[in-house]
Amino acid sequence: MGGFMRGVVFCFFLSFPSIIHSQTLLSEDFDYPAGESLTSHGWTAYGAAGINPVLVHSPGLEYPGHPGSGVGNAARLSGMDEDVQRTFPMQSDKTVYVSFLVNVQNATTGTVDKHFFHLNTSPQIGRVYARRTSGAIAFGLEHGAEGPVFTDAIYAMNAVYLIVLRYDHVSGAGNDAVRLYVFESGIPPVEPAVSTLGPSRTTGTEPSSLSSVSLRQANSPDNDFIIDGIRVGTSWSEAGLPVELSHFGAATKSGAVELRWRTESEVANYGFEIERRCIGKVENCNKGNEASTHSIVPSFPYSNWGTVGFMQGAGTTSLPREYSFTDKPGEPGRYAYRLKQIDLDGTFTWSREVIADSEIENDGDVVSCYPNPFNGIVMFSLRVMEPGRVTLKVYDVTGKSIATLLDEEKLPGTYRFPWDSGDRTSGVYYSVARFGERIAVRKVVLVR
Ligand SMILES: [Ca+2]
Ligand SMILES: [Ca+2]
Known part of the structure; x- marks a missing residue:
């Protein structure tokens, strides 16, 4: 029982890691059984429904620091046909951030109509591409249908990248913009000043709002993507990039x-x-x-x-x-x-x-116990201030009640109750006295 800090009435410090995640519009970790179709888990087919359906793939993708890393499974876009979308609450006149993890198993060497991810379906906007040059990958971005721009082919196949797609939705025509960020490790706490691709604008139709993300099996049998950890929000932090x-x-x-x-x-x-x-x-x-x-x-x-x-x-x-x-x-x-x-x-x-x-000082005389630590029997002393029902119980460290020493109406005064610990083992016990609404807890230590 040594090591007291005299003069400090009571002190403790709790400290533990905690992450605050802002509210997101959509959070998808594909925590579904492998092999099942996405359309049985909240996704809707918008093209070639049921033909080469998009399936849940195991294992899920990992990206250190990402809140969805290693959670559940993933989705796999392999080959052509079925395209699926998932809606989120409709956003307009806002900047929307969409982040996701991607592992490119294989990709087409072509460029036209080969995007695998986009927002909305009519029109499709914020299209994300991947193109293979020999054994390396270039990511691409296209706002609408004006043609994509690509990075250099500097990304690896079979590696996990964090993609952040930013869409600035602005009322009026010709003023929306898209940006794409590609990260191979880490998550910047704030949005970088320069995006990997973009900002790009469209010469085509701008959407009246943003309301869905789409996984698209592009028109090439070579395309093979594993997608995971999708987040949609209206700030950088809400797209899976947390205030920590x-x-x-x-x-x-x-x-x-x-x-x-x-x-x-x-x-x-x-x-x-x-x-x-x-x-x-x-x-x-x-x-x-x-x-x-x-x-x-x-x-x-x-x-x-x-x-x-x-x-x-x-x-x-x-x-x-x-x-x-x-x-x-x-x-x-x-x-x-x-x-x-x-x-x-x-x-x-x-x-x-x-x-x-x-606690405040000089408030310790409502309940006292002596001796403490004790060996066998401890005496509790209760000072009752007002007439009323008083209970005094003893609990073990698990919170289980093991003795009731008092449960009756009492007039003001001081009362004493011994507790014989019997064959209880050494350790910490608690007495809990209740005076109406007031509760007093005492820790007593049994030492044999
Ligand atoms: Ca996952
Ligand atoms: Ca606009």
Whole structure:
């Protein structure tokens, strides 16, 4: 029981990696059984339905850092005929980002009408091509039907690339634009200033909105593509390129809770609302002792989430940023906190929760226990402030109730209850006293 930090009422720190993913319009990891057709999993055929259908392929593609890496299987476009599309909520007057992973097994050496991916179906726009020159691949981009532009043939066959297709949809004619990015590793936290291909405009018809992604089995028997990890969003981060929240932790001292978190990068981040809810009152038997464990979760009353503060975000940055926020809950208890990360366009995502126990000094005499640690029998002392029903139970570290020492109406006063641990094994136990709405938890340590 050594190693106390005297003078610190109670302190703990939680820290764990967490990633905030912005809301996406479509997220497709092909987590379906291998060999089944895509049309049985939310995709619709728009050309040559049922002829050489597009099938689920195993294994899925992996791309380190991509949120869909290694999740589920993939889709395979092999040969010609059936083309399939999947819809997403209709977007107009917006920039839409579509990202996906591709592994080119083989590709045609031709150029005309050989695209394998595009947006919408009538007209098809944002067409993505791959062309083989000897053993190397060139990717191509075509806005509408004006003819594609290609990269040099510098990409490998049978390698996984991250493709990001950007489409700027603007009301009015002749002003939409498409861009294509090709990455062989990593995911830039912000959109690069220069795209791999584009911006390209079309001389043909522009769509009135954007509403689907299409996998197309181009008119060449040589084409063989494995596609995976499709994301559609209205910002770089929503296309599978996340605002990364690397740490989020809480520490308490003298009744205040200090939250700390760090972002590795931010994209269009308006800021963070800090939300709190009370999940029960906690008092620690050994004030100043080591951090409490939190494995016990008796059925505490849970209150609703409320917003307790706001921290302005950095907007868009590729630099790490540290944030801290101090909250004073007002009364001792156990609280859960989470961050609501809000993008500039109003979309938001919640972080995972951290839990903090807030206590104030001189509040430890409602329940006391002696001796602690104990060997065999421990005496609990309860100070009842108001008349009412009082319960006192003992739990093991798994949260299982193992003894009820009191469950009756009590008048104000001080009461003592011994607990004989019997043949229980050495370790940590908790007493949970309930005074109406108020709950006091004590940790006791049995040492044999
Ligand atoms: Ca997958
Ligand atoms: Ca337009």
